[in-house]
Amino acid sequence: MSTPKYSAEFKEQVVLEIVQKSGPVAGVAGSYGPVAQAVGGRVAGWRRGHPGLGADAVTAEGHAGIGRLRAGLREARMGNGFPEGAAAFFARGSG
Template structure:
């Protein structure tokens, strides 16, 4: 497997599309035919590098939003699991 070196300008363009247009990492990665983990790494590096550019209130709000999104994702997964379990046990009783 070869490792592709992307120019910094391209990485920044992809990251800005995620941050400014509020698109998901997965959708942007798919549109550029990239691996989502790679793009996620670019976003993390960009946020870390530009953390001092944000005011503390905006940074705290951004962190809270990220935490809530992660919690929401986890709750959705748990809900899906419970739906499947309920369907399984409902079939088993018949």
């Protein structure tokens, strides 16, 4: 029986780099050496074992914050419309 080519710690490090930094599996695997398909399988297994802990997981508080930011942006865009319209009105001449 042969010894594993990569240690468990090394494999975990590669998986965590992909999960935490949302890096591409093929790119990260290529920079470290393992085959992308094997690393992708390990990443999928990690995500199954840790649901909701990925970098793309957004909490309810995060969703609420995003909603507030979108509303503020909408208000700012509406507020900026008046100066633009007024500038166009006065540029054409009022009479």
